Amino acid sequence: MKVSYENNAIKSGGFDFGVISINDPWNSERIAYYDGIIIDGVNDDFVRNLVVRIRSHHRSEVYLKPIFLLKNVSIKDPIINELIDGVVFSLDQVEFVVERTKDISLKVKEILEVKSLSFEAEMINKTINLLVTRDKKQMQAFPYIRSGIGYFYPELSINFAREDESNVLKILEMGEDDGLFTSSFNDRLYLCTNCNGGFLNYREVCPQCSSSHSTTEDMVHHFPCAYIGPMKDFQNTIDDELNCPKCNKTLRHIGVDYDKPSELHTCQKCNHKYQDYHVRAKCISCHHDNYIENLIPKEIKNYTLTRKGRSVAYNGYVSTTRDFDEVPGTVKYDVFKIMLKYEIERLRQNDYTSNIGFMHLANAGEIYSRLGLERQKSLIAEMIGILRHNLRSADFIAFYDASTLVLSLNEIPTKIANKILNDIASLTISLMKRNFKTVEVQIKTNAIKLTTEISHELQLQNLVRTIDRTPQNIEKDSEENE
Amino acid sequence: MIEAISIEIDNFLNYISEVGISKLFRIFWFFFMFELFRYLIVDMLALIMIKIKRVFTKKYRDEARRRFLQEQPLISILVPGKNEGKHIFKLANSLREQTYQNFELIIVDDGSDDNTEEICRSLKRNGLIDIFIRNEVRGGKASGANTALRLASGKYVVHLDADCSYDMDAIEQIIIPFYEDERVGAVGGNVMVRNYKESLATTLQGFEYSDAISIGRMVSSYLGIYKIISGAFGAFRMDVLRNIKGWDIGPGLDGDITVKYRKLGYRIVFEDRAVCQTSVPNTFRKLAKQRLRWDKSLIRFRLRKHKDVMLPSENFNLLNFLSFAENITYTLILNIKWYVYVFDVFFNFSGMIWVILLMNFFLYTMTNYFKLIFFNFFRERKNAPFSYFIPFAPLMVFYHGYFLRFVRTISYIKEIFFKASYEDAWNPEKTSLKAKEIGI
Structure with a gap:
């Protein structure tokens, strides 16, 4: 060769x-x-x-x-x-x-790649595509030091930031509920109540002040005089003998003249003495000190792709129980493509500039996994609302995938189209920051001029390819936005 | 039979009408010389003095209470015990009702083999107990109390029994004497019988606690010879307790620690207004077992361990000597002397034995009734109406005069000749063995 x-x-x-x-x-x-x-x-x-x-x-x-x-x-x-x-x-x-x-x-x-509006559906699609193209039927959970939850499903967890990895378990459960996977037990783990992290430091803490800084001593009981105290009470500075501080007799034989009936912990922070310590689990990621009874229990399973699951790779997976209905203010991607085709035809007969652009959520995985399905829907609805408010009604919008919107910006110069998109992105970032305080939205935008030289499909592909090259928008001064 | 009894009663009545004072004293010298004098006349005089003193010192008492409540010292309540889990919830609850709340409740489980540990850990989680320590191996009551003492941080220590309950102002009342006189080192609480209605045995003990024990301790405290702080309810100055390094092994550790305080020169007082209620043995068999244990400690601690109190030395203290002397005289010596008296009566008055027995019964019963009524005026706090005990006053003659005396005699013999207290299952064998070896 x-x-x-x-x-x-x-x-x-x-x-x-x-x-x-x-x-x-x-x-x-x-x-x-x-x-x-x-x-x-x-x-x-x-x-x-x-x-x-x-x-x-x-x-x-x-x-x-x-x-x-x-x-x-x-x-x-x-x-x-x-x-x-x-x-x-x-x-x-x-x-x-x-x-x-x-x-x-x-x-x-x-494989047939069908874009889904649901982030979860997109993740399932992506995972199954990866499995099917590699002839894999099983997805095993690996205990992994770099995983946020401690277990890693390579084909799926890779899409998530460490702090959002617990969403992998939810997505796999959805896939199982939809009959795409069957599962078998692998392990059980407990996650932080604050950040869903799996790296927890279990330790005994003082029941009074929750400090883990303590010392432990055996209590010594001297039989003849009933003196009880820690071993250090019996030590003397002269020799190695152990002498009772109460009756001054020498301790000779455990079980005969003394024993150690209990163990006592002394908190070095509040000086509380205790036996029945509490166990707390401190999250290494977010430092939250969890009561162990409140930790989130999760079952780690190994998943096997079902026949239905395999067919997803060839037929697409959009209409899941978790997928979104049509989002008001947008058109379907297929419709968008037809309308784009017509616009190119119009351009052939007119002398003006039209553009296509995208608005891409650069950290969609992080945002969606933190917001959950319901808030994810409201975030999208809010974004579409902002776009619709700032675009002309003749401009149309469609979802390219769960994190990318494509738009037509007709009869304006490309420079203006880019400025409009940038302004909308800054406004969106600012509003999202106010409404969804737990997440920081990162948006990329770009608009390219439509030409009559190449097909609408190819122009869309070229547009989408620029996503990776496009820098993120940064939030402008809020007063300026308002 | 009835005819015989009526003849004896006739003889008895004739005897009373005919007998002269000198002859009466000759036959009943034991009663007149010891019992009547010590337990009626001395008690009556002392109680009257106490009553008068209280009227004149009321403002000092109020002032002491004010200083105590203003200072709000932390009180460490120690409750050591084995298999006491079933009582702890009630105890903790009754303590929550206390008028004085700045206390820490420390429970020590001394190697229980029931569910005491689970119960106590649960109560601690729910905030009813402040400190709970479990000793996996049983070490005895003293080691349990010393474990609790080790963890206590209060200014005063109150030692309680888990199966007792307390008047809502009991903690307050037992601490006030420390503020009345700074020489007070320890205070004994007033233990009353909760189950006095349960059986004849408990009723007679109820009578005994309210009369001989409660009133007896008021009087001995007034006289400065109070000698035993009950383990069920006693308060101690923490600094002294730490200085003497806690309790020594029992049985009789409550009496022992009281002597140690006295030897250090501290005043020991009884506070009848600090009331605790306890359940007493409900059969005479159980009662006998309990008293056998109690009575042995007189020999072990007073005649052996602390015999130096009776001997002249540079630390000799007259009140301590009198306290011991009174205790030994009225319990040990008179116990022996009673048998001499019985012999005397049998030998010299054998023909009148039934008459003497009836006369004896009559004298003691009358005394009991008199004390029951008279003492009632001096009790500030009663848990049973004195009328309840009226039918039982004659039975107290047999209870005190024969039952308890007989038990005491056996106990003394066992302890003097066989050192039986070292074999008492109340303490683990390992500790008794060592204590016996070194003679404490």
Whole structure:
């Protein structure tokens, strides 16, 4: 098999593999361009970061990309092992992964990507796509030090920030309820009541002041005189003998002239003496000190994809019980595309500028997982309300996916269109900050000029590809917004 | 039979009408010399003096109470015990009713083998107990009390029994004497019988507690010879208790610690207004067992451990000597002397034995009635109407004169000759063995 290596890319068996080393620049466009990615695995952290960023990407042409590791020793991180598609020990061996690449690429072509308005549905879709294209039927929970809850489902948890990982369990439960997965018990864990973190430090605390700073002493009972006190009461400065401070007799034999009937803890903070300490669980992530009886119990399960689950990859998964109904003020994406097509036709006959733009929630995973389904709906409704209020009624809006809105901004210069979008984004950030205090919304916007040269589909693809390149909007001064 | 009894009664009545004072004294010398003098005349005079003194010192008492309530010292209430879980909830609840609330309740479970630990831990979680300590291995009442003492941080210590309940001002009343006189080292509370109606045994004990014990302690306290602070309800100065390093092993540890306080020169007083109610043994068998244990401690502690009180030394104290002397005389010596008296009567007046017995019964019964009525004027707090005890006054002759005397005799013999207190199951064997070895 012919192998050629040039410009950090390698060709073999008709496939182009991008080779990414630690200092190489890379972006999602580059990832999407190649048939497979080979990561130079010299640095474990670099490998981890890159794999995580690829697999958590929102575009299927990125997150489904075959990834191989160039490394002469096996990597220890079980999660990375689960998320890569193979290992090559040198670039000469790339031909050995061609078959695997071909197999994955064929499967990727077979899957139907249907955008869902529901974040949960999108996550389920993404996970199942990843499983199906890798011929995996099972998704196992791995105990993992880098996981926020302590257990990691590689294909799903990768999409979540550490502090939001508990939502993985909810999403998997939804998938199970919808018959996409069956489950088997793996383990039980307890989560922080404040942040759902799984890294808890269980320790005995003073029942009076909850301090864990205490000392423990055995109480010694001297039989002849009934003196009770800690061992230090019996020690003297002259020799090693133990003498009773009450009757001055020497302690000789445990069980015969003395015993240790109890153990006593002394709080070093409030000096309270106690036996029945309380157990508290301090969250390492948020430092909240939990009463253990209030901890959130969760069952960790291993999931197996059902036939229905597999069919989701080929037929799409939008109409779940958790999906949204149509959002007022928007049109369906298919309708949007038809209207866009008409607009391009109009442009051919008129001399004016029309644009398409997007408004993308850069931290949608974090926002949705923190808000929950109901508040997620109200956030979207509020965002659409702001857009509708600031756009002309002739401009139409559609959901590209759960985190991206596409808009038409007709008959205005592109520069103005971008300014309008930027202003709306700043206003949205400011309003969201006021209404949803627990989350910080990060919004990206961009508008591009519609041309009559290429198809509406291709122009939409080009627009969406700019998401990764677009910087985030920052909140402007609130007075200015108001 | 009836005819025989009526003849004896006739003889008795004739005898009363014919006998002269000197002959009466010759036959009933024991009654007149000891019983009547000590337990009626001395008591009456002392009670009258107490009453008068209270009238004149009322303002000092009020002032002491005011200072106490102003200072609000922390009181450590210690309750050591084994298998007492069933009583703790009631006890903790009754303490919540106290007029004085600045106290810490410390419960020590001395190796219980029932659900005491669960009950107490639950009560602690619910804030009814301040400190709960469980000793996995039983160490005896003294080690339990000393464990509690170790954890106590109050200015005064109140030692309670778990199966007792307390008047709502009991804690206040038992602490006030410390503010009346700073030489007071410990105060004994007034223990009354809660179940006096339960059986004949409890009724007679109810009579005994309200008469001999309660009034007796008021008098001995007034005379400065009060010698035992009941374990069921006693208050102690914490600094002194820490200085003497708590209680020594029993049985009889409450009497022992009182002697230790006295030896250090502190006044020990009885406070009849600080009332505690307890359940007493409900059968004579159980009562005998209890009294056998109590009476042994007289020999063990007064004649052996603290015999130095009776001997001349640089620490000799007359009141301590009198306290011991009175105790030993009226319990041990007169107990022996009573048998001499019985022998004397049988030997010299054998022909009149029934008449003497009836006369004896008559004298004691009349005394009992007199005391019942007279003492009633001096009791500020009663848990039973004195009228309830009227039918039982004659029976007290047998209770005091024969039952308790007989039990006491057995107890003394067992302790003097066999040191039986060291084998009492009330203490774990390991501690008794060691105490016996070193003779304490």
